[in-house]
Amino acid sequence: MIQARILVHHSDAEIVHEIRSAAAAIDDLNASLHFHTELRNTINAVTNYQPTLVIIEIDEDFDSVKTIVNETLAAVPNAAILGVYDASRLATNVSESTLMLQSLRLGIEDFLRRPIASPDFVQVLQNRLSPRRAMSGELGKIASFISNKGGVGKSTCSINTAVGLATFHSDRVALIDCSLQMGVCGVQLDMEPETTLVDAWEERDRLDEKLLTQLMTVHESGLHVLCAPPSAIDAADIDDAFLSRILLMARRSYDYVIVDTFPMFDRTVMTILDLSDHAFIVLENIVPTLQMVKGFFSLLQEFDFAEEKQRIVLNRYSSRSGSPAIGDVTTYLGREPDFVIPADRRFISSANTGKPFISHAPRWNRAASVLRAMVDEVAEIAKLSDELDPTKSKATSGSAIRASSDSSSSEG
Numbered sequence: 001m002i003q004a005r006i007l008v009h010h011s012d013a014e015i016v017h018e019i020r021s022a023a024a025a026i027d028d029l030n031a032s033l034h035f036h037t038e039l040r041n042t043i044n045a046v047t048n049y050q051p052t053l054v055i056i057e058i059d060e061d062f063d064s065v066k067t068i069v070n071e072t073l074a075a076v077p078n079a080a081i082l083g084v085y086d087a088s089r090l091a092t093n094v095s096e097s098t099l100m101l102q103s104l105r106l107g108i109e110d111f112l113r114r115p116i117a118s119p120d121f122v123q124v125l126q127n128r129l130s131p132r133r134a135m136s137g138e139l140g141k142i143a144s145f146i147s148n149k150g151g152v153g154k155s156t157c158s159i160n161t162a163v164g165l166a167t168f169h170s171d172r173v174a175l176i177d178c179s180l181q182m183g184v185c186g187v188q189l190d191m192e193p194e195t196t197l198v199d200a201w202e203e204r205d206r207l208d209e210k211l212l213t214q215l216m217t218v219h220e221s222g223l224h225v226l227c228a229p230p231s232a233i234d235a236a237d238i239d240d241a242f243l244s245r246i247l248l249m250a251r252r253s254y255d256y257v258i259v260d261t262f263p264m265f266d267r268t269v270m271t272i273l274d275l276s277d278h279a280f281i282v283l284e285n286i287v288p289t290l291q292m293v294k295g296f297f298s299l300l301q302e303f304d305f306a307e308e309k310q311r312i313v314l315n316r317y318s319s320r321s322g323s324p325a326i327g328d329v330t331t332y333l334g335r336e337p338d339f340v341i342p343a344d345r346r347f348i349s350s351a352n353t354g355k356p357f358i359s360h361a362p363r364w365n366r367a368a369s370v371l372r373a374m375v376d377e378v379a380e381i382a383k384l385s386d387e388l389d390p391t392k393s394k395a396t397s398g399s400a401i402r403a404s405s406d407s408s409s410s411e412g
């Protein structure tokens, strides 16, 4: 599978259609596409989205090409940079070879000729985006916990998954609390953070990976947590572009980045999703919640967030009479829950005492075993990616899976 984050700078609107169609025709391509026509927006997007591939429409405006190439090389040194051009539209005094030569001098590595044919596109992608390069070798995996319904257990699931992972990968897991309105990760882990996302925002001009890791609060499990701002007012200025920078930096510093979110589907959550390798959609077996979440699935579809990247978590499951059973939930949503976490009062006392459920519940506890299966799932996703890259060996990922394989079954 070729993974690619593709940023396209173009002036001809038809290019959007050509690239979309060429990409759609490639079975083993998993690409997110961003198109921009304004130079300023393209440059911002290079920094914010850290594309693995930048495609620039080449015409006679070589100054813009040069600027985009330089900005790309500064922000994403690993990115591949392609030129796309329409030979039939070249000015009579500019030959195709002159155009290509000049572009190569500016740092363009390869070319697509219009109209773009899928086989050409595949070949260029294979040449320029081998799986190793596309995954940028050292990047960690981002898993977010989302739902458009409040109080369903997003924070509970993200905290426990992050702690469970950190138990096997000390100092290699980051939990980013993006609940800008009211984050609970710090409290639920009994931590008193000295720094939060607000400090990262205030230091944004000099923020780099090193500083980001220094702003994390370290939990006794070995988990690094970037806590949410202390109040919604403090968070007022933090925007989605900044959060995307934080996630991209975290991905370069940690093997696993777990993101807790808030109950909405706004630009911020869309930005988080756009960067997520996987999203766990959390819901409950309560009819109004199911109705809301069904609409949420449609939004995810419109947003082109692939179903393979989604996992459904039916949380606080109880089979009390009148509540939809797992089969009813599956029929109603048209999707089977991947994980079913039973309702368990110990979650409340865990939240109150700041002792994560996953590390304090009895080994035989059903909810804890489902949480461990979720931990395995995140580790498995990273392991599968690593298998594509023979230069990377993450023995620790394997050990996490083995260590809890006895509990890897999920209900439902």
Ligand SMILES: Nc1ncnc2c1ncn2[C@@H]1O[C@H](COP(=O)(O)OP(=O)(O)OP(=O)(O)O)[C@@H](O)[C@H]1O
Pocket: 149, 150, 151, 152, 153, 154, 155, 156, 157, 179, 184, 261, 262, 263, 315, 316, 317, 341, 342, 343, 344, 345, 347, 348, 351, 367
């Ligand atoms: N499986 C469960 N059984 C019993 N209680 C649970 C379970 N999961 C979560 N809870 C409790 O439900 C409450 C809400 O959970 P949580 O804060 O994780 O939801 P949330 O989706 O993050 O909420 P918000 O939308 O406000 O961010 C908490 O008190 C938590 O302890």
Ligand SMILES: [Mg+2]
Pocket: 154, 155, 156, 179, 184, 260, 261, 262
């Ligand atoms: Mg929450």
